[in-house]
Structures are given as structure tokens and as C-alpha cells.
Amino acid sequence: MPGVRILAAQAFSRAAGAPLVHGNDIRLLKDAGENYAAWLDAIHAAEQTIHFENYIFHSDNIGWRFAEALISKAKSGVRVRVLYDWLGALTETSSRFWQKLREGGVDVRCFNPPRFDSPLGWVSRLHRKSLCVDNQVAFVSGLCVGQMWIGYPERNIPPWRDTGVEIWGPVVADVVQAFAHAWAEAGPELSEDELPAPDSIPVAGPVDLRILGSVASTAGLYRLEQLITVLAQKTLWLTDAYYVGSTSYVQALRHAAMDGVDVRLLVPGSSGDLTFLRPISRAGYRPLLEAGIRVFEWNGSMLHAKTAVADGRWARVGSSNLNMASWLGNWELDVAVENVEFARQMEEMYLKDLENATEIVLGDKNRVRPVESPAGTGAGRERRRLRRSGGSASRLTASALRVGNTVGAAITSRLVLGAAEAKIMTSGGVVLIVLAMIALLQPLLLVVPFSLIAGWMGVSLLMKARALRNTSMTHRQAGRNSDQASGKEDSQFRKNHCDPSPGTDGEPAGQEAGKSAQAPSSGSGDSADPAKRGDHASETPHEQNDEPQPEPLHQQKEAAIAPGSQASG
Structure with a gap:
């Protein structure tokens, strides 16, 4: 048995590309009410350093509240660094917001702005949400900084549903290292004396953690998710905001369900941030439902959490969605927890969330029924295998992938389609006909943009080739x-x-x-x-x-x- 445990630990470490760190403590934080309060408390208590990275800093009431706290600490002598994503802040953050931070002594950097020599480089985004204070405490979550996570009580709009964690112990060094890696992408590196060694941080508790600091094209979390899906024996409960499972991942989920594992997926419902995409989201439920996977739609405000819990022993919390953008394209940050007590807390939170969700079931008209009890699943039944698979999403990127899958299924006739898919087929057919008419009647409307893009990419390739020759x-x-x-x-x-x-x-x-x-x-x-x-x-x-x-x-x-x-x- 000890040998088996060692092999299992090696498998997890190699799949994730991250070591298991012992001697930590962790606290589960639900929604902005708990997360923001803990973040601000840590910022106010900072004495040496604050490292804050996030996809979006909204320049609203909440954003300015954090800005004032950061500026106050910078003026008191604390070294404050803020890293934000260019695309995330493009329409959500005013230039005055960043100017005030810089004038207040905060070191601010922008991650991956567009460059002429890299036409497609902007695709990779900094989707992380982390905060490190004094190299002693760290926060990892799915929350951006903005009013919608608090809600708008005056307009009777509830807060967004999201999840984060607070961690102490040697693993904080890995969070700092992850921040330093991303920070160096936007400017000079941090000095070595600012990067703590794990043995310099005292043991804080009995919890074993991994910090999954994913970068573009590494797929560490993707491999880990596949491994967890394969190894799960009893339960695998997933929450995701923009789920678009790849073919191999959907197959892994289906096989787990057909082997008797209680697989559940909780996704946004009609209150998602892009409500008109609901038919597209539902189009991918069928392969999951046919395999016995239980799919639930959130009834409240936007569901933005990205979590997983398996077999009452393993859990994940962070910024990664279950789609290829997070797995391969973005810089993400998640915490994988191997602890029975924390997994129990995650299960309790999941069941509580299901009380405010609607379960989707197969029927002649894709009918739905409210959740009666989270217990029980028909996963042990013999079920048909389907060759095609899909997912659900609430963003344009996810919808584009879903449309592509559905169109391919319709053309090849490898998936039985229903009313929800018919809407997608209608929209896709209309779009293709319009493009065909434009190409016939006004070809310049298509040729000119294509020529500009092709020329841009050509110049970019020549510039890169010249740079490579000069380097050589x-x-x-x-x-x-x-x-x-x-x-x-x-x-x-x-x-x-x-x-x-x-x-x-x-x-x-x-x-x-x-x-x-x-x-x-x-x-x-x-x-x-x-x-x-x-x-x-x-x-x-x-x-x-x-x-x-x-x-x-x-x-x-x-x-x-x-x-x-x-x-x-």
C-alpha cells in the first residue's frame, strides 16, 4: 500500500506539474461577502508586500474601495504590486483608475497588451485571481474586483455566486512564485530576495495543497482533471461558469458516470451574464444526460464559481473554467486540496447550491424539473455510447465552439438533435447565407479585412524571422x-x-x-x-x-x- 500511495502521488504531481506541499491550513470563502472582507483585512494588515493579480478591476465603488486601501498601504511604505489583464480591463476600467494607483505609489503592470509583432498573441490572457500579503497569507479564487459580486440591493439584484480560499503555510511560497512568473511577463523580474523559500514559511496546519499555476500551452490542470475523472470511485461534483468540455474530457465524464460514479455539473441558468445564449448552452447537455450525468442550472444571479470535489477527499478551487481556453490558452491559478475535512465543506456547499438550482432531464420537449433531492442517481444503468459530445457556456467564445460542434453533428448526422439544436441550426444557416451573399454582391467587404489581417500576420512573421536571425x-x-x-x-x-x-x-x-x-x-x-x-x-x-x-x-x-x-x- 505505501508503494501504491507513492505512485499515486507521483501521478498527481506529474499530471499537474505541481508538487504536493504539506503543513498548510485553508479556509473556504463563499461569495464576495466573505472573500472581499478577508482580502481587505489582509491588505490593511500588510507590513512589507502586497502582490495582487486579477483579470478585471472594475472602476466602480468596489474597485475604488480596493484602490484606496492599496494606495494607503503604498504610502505607508508597503511595496504594493498590481497586475491586471489588458483585455479584461479594456472596457471595465478607466485610465484614471490606473493613474491614481500609480500616483499613489502602487507598482502597476498590464499583462499582454496587443503587439504589432504578435497578431494572435492577445489570445492568451491572465485569468488569475490571487492576492499575497507579506509572503505569509494568500488568497486564490474565481472573483474579479467589481460591484456585481456584491450585488445591487437597491435594484434587487443579488450578488454573483463565487468561491475562494484563504491559505497559510509553506504553500504560500508557490503562490508568490506564480505571481512572480506572471509579473516578469510584463516587465523586469522580482529580485531573488523577494521570493520566499518554502522552508522559510512556518507550518500552519495539517492540510496538503498543490498550487496549479497554469500558463499558456502547458495543460497541467487539464491532465489533472482527466486523472481525477478517471480515478473517482464514488462522486465527482463540478461547478463551472463557462463549461465547454473537449471530446476527451466529456468521454471521461461519461465513462465515469457509466461506471457508477455520481457525476454532477452545476452551470449558470437563465440569469447568466449572456442570457440569449441559453439555447446554445443547453445544446450540449444531451451527451452528458444520456450517460447519467446530472446537470443543474443555477436559478439565482450569475454563477461564476469554478470548483470540483471528488470522493470526499479531493477538491479544487480557483480561476479555471472547464474549457480549452482555460486549459491551454490562459494563465490560470487554482488550489488542489487533499483533505477530508475541506472536501466535506465543499460537498455541503455544493448541496446547498443545488437547493437553488433546477435539474435538467431528458424528455420529448427538453422539459426540466426542480431539484427534489440531491441523493440518488441512475448512473448504474446500461447506456448508449455517443460519438459526439459538447458542453455549455455563457460567453461568445464558448458559444462559437458549441455552434461548431452542433453544425458538425448536423452535417455528419452523428448526434440526435432536438428543438434546442434546431435554433442553433437556423441561426447558423442564416449567418452562412448572409456571408455567401456578401461574398457574391460585395466581395470587397470580405476581401479587404482578410487582406489587412493577412498582411499584418505576414509582416509579423517577417519581423519574428529577422529577430530570430539577429539572435542567432x-x-x-x-x-x-x-x-x-x-x-x-x-x-x-x-x-x-x-x-x-x-x-x-x-x-x-x-x-x-x-x-x-x-x-x-x-x-x-x-x-x-x-x-x-x-x-x-x-x-x-x-x-x-x-x-x-x-x-x-x-x-x-x-x-x-x-x-x-x-x-x-
Whole structure:
């Protein structure tokens, strides 16, 4: 059994790309009433650093409340950093909001604004929602900063439903590291002394956690979700705001349900942020329902939470939706929790949410029925296998994927379609006919945008190719300089350690001195003077060659043992 546990731990770590960190504590926070209050308390108590990243900072009452708190701490000497997403803030945040923060001493950066050399680079967004204070406490959630999460009581609009967590312990270091990684994408990196080591943060409790700091194209959370779906034995309860399951993920959910696992999916209902997409959302329910998966639509205000709980032991809370944009395109941040007590709290919260939801069931007219009891499921029945699968969503990106799936199903006749899908087919058919008519009657309306986009992308590719060539040339030149420097150092080393002592005609000075001592004295009286002989021997090489050439090693060895080698001194 210990070996099995080790293998399981390795499987989770490798699938997620994140280690399991022991010795932490965690608190479940429901909705903005609990999350915002905890965030502001931590900000007010900050003494050293505040690291705050979020997809959207609305410049409304709530946004300005946070701005004032951040500015106040910055003026008191706390290092405050705020990272926001360009697309998320494009229409929701005024330039005055960011100006006030910067003027107040807050270090503000924008993640991934459009660049001419990267026409499609804007697709990857910073969808994270995290707050770290003093490297001691961290918050991870699905909440942006805005009034809609609080609601509008004067207009009888309830708050958005969302979930977050507060965590303490060594795992906070991983949250800080995740922030630092994203921060470096928008400017200079944080200094090493600002990044805490896990062993520098004291143990806070018995909870085991993983920080899933996903970046574009890594798919760590996707692999982990697949693994959890495969390993779940009793329950798998999911809450998601913009669910568009991939084919493989839907198949994994269906197989789990057909094996007897109680699989449930809670998604936004008619009160979603894009209500006209409800028919599109419902179009993907059928493959799930046919497999015995129970699908629920939220009856309250917008459901924005992104959570999962499995087998009463494992849970996830964070910013990732169950769609390819979150799995592959965005920078996301989630907390995976392996703790029975926390999983129990998540299950209780889920069942409470189902009391305010409507269960979708199969019927001749796609009828629905209210939730009677969360217990019981017919997942053990034998069910047909379907080749096509889909999902539900409330955003335009999700709807586009759903339309594509439905159109493909209609053309290939591989999925039985109903009234909800008929609406999509009608809309899709009308759009295609309109585009065809425009292409025939006014082709420039399509050709000009296409030409501009193609030209932009072409210039971008040329710029990148030039940059790559310049980088390659720089590396080659650096390599040549390094080789030359190495050659000079080697030559200097050989001169210092291997060259013979100065002598005549390249011979060791000791040998030259010996020859001079044996020469007849009749030639000159000076030659018999040992001191003068030494002076002559030392000056001769400079007269013949300014840079003496190194001798072969065997000659150097002979010079080292030659008789009279001390005479040159």
C-alpha cells in the first residue's frame, strides 16, 4: 500500500506539474461577502508586500474601495504590486483608475497588451485571481474586483455566486512564485530576495495543497482533471461558469458516470451574464444526460464559481473554467486540496447550491424539473455510447465552439438533435447565407479585412524571422568571442607556466649560461664575469624576438632538469 500511495502521488504531481506541499491550513470563502472582507483585512494588515493579480478591476465603488486601501498601504511604505489583464480591463476600467494607483505609489503592470509583432498573441490572457500579503497569507479564487459580486440591493439584484480560499503555510511560497512568473511577463523580474523559500514559511496546519499555476500551452490542470475523472470511485461534483468540455474530457465524464460514479455539473441558468445564449448552452447537455450525468442550472444571479470535489477527499478551487481556453490558452491559478475535512465543506456547499438550482432531464420537449433531492442517481444503468459530445457556456467564445460542434453533428448526422439544436441550426444557416451573399454582391467587404489581417500576420512573421536571425548571429558572435578569449587565456597560461626562462636562440638560460662558462676566456674579459654573463643571457631573447615562442613539452622538461639551471639567476 505505501508503494501504491507513492505512485499515486507521483501521478498527481506529474499530471499537474505541481508538487504536493504539506503543513498548510485553508479556509473556504463563499461569495464576495466573505472573500472581499478577508482580502481587505489582509491588505490593511500588510507590513512589507502586497502582490495582487486579477483579470478585471472594475472602476466602480468596489474597485475604488480596493484602490484606496492599496494606495494607503503604498504610502505607508508597503511595496504594493498590481497586475491586471489588458483585455479584461479594456472596457471595465478607466485610465484614471490606473493613474491614481500609480500616483499613489502602487507598482502597476498590464499583462499582454496587443503587439504589432504578435497578431494572435492577445489570445492568451491572465485569468488569475490571487492576492499575497507579506509572503505569509494568500488568497486564490474565481472573483474579479467589481460591484456585481456584491450585488445591487437597491435594484434587487443579488450578488454573483463565487468561491475562494484563504491559505497559510509553506504553500504560500508557490503562490508568490506564480505571481512572480506572471509579473516578469510584463516587465523586469522580482529580485531573488523577494521570493520566499518554502522552508522559510512556518507550518500552519495539517492540510496538503498543490498550487496549479497554469500558463499558456502547458495543460497541467487539464491532465489533472482527466486523472481525477478517471480515478473517482464514488462522486465527482463540478461547478463551472463557462463549461465547454473537449471530446476527451466529456468521454471521461461519461465513462465515469457509466461506471457508477455520481457525476454532477452545476452551470449558470437563465440569469447568466449572456442570457440569449441559453439555447446554445443547453445544446450540449444531451451527451452528458444520456450517460447519467446530472446537470443543474443555477436559478439565482450569475454563477461564476469554478470548483470540483471528488470522493470526499479531493477538491479544487480557483480561476479555471472547464474549457480549452482555460486549459491551454490562459494563465490560470487554482488550489488542489487533499483533505477530508475541506472536501466535506465543499460537498455541503455544493448541496446547498443545488437547493437553488433546477435539474435538467431528458424528455420529448427538453422539459426540466426542480431539484427534489440531491441523493440518488441512475448512473448504474446500461447506456448508449455517443460519438459526439459538447458542453455549455455563457460567453461568445464558448458559444462559437458549441455552434461548431452542433453544425458538425448536423452535417455528419452523428448526434440526435432536438428543438434546442434546431435554433442553433437556423441561426447558423442564416449567418452562412448572409456571408455567401456578401461574398457574391460585395466581395470587397470580405476581401479587404482578410487582406489587412493577412498582411499584418505576414509582416509579423517577417519581423519574428529577422529577430530570430539577429539572435542567432548574436549567439554565434558571442561564441567566437568566447573562443578567442579562451585562446588568449590559454596562450597566456602557456607563456606563464610552460615557456622556458629567457635564453639565447630559444635555449634554456641555464644551458646558455653553461656554454658561456665553458667558452675560452681569451675572447673577452667580460665573458669570464658571471654577473655579466647573466645580464647578457637575459637580454638576448628580447633582441631576437619580442614574444618568445613556447617550446615542445619534451624540451621544457629537459630545461627543467638541465645542469646549471640556476646560473641565470
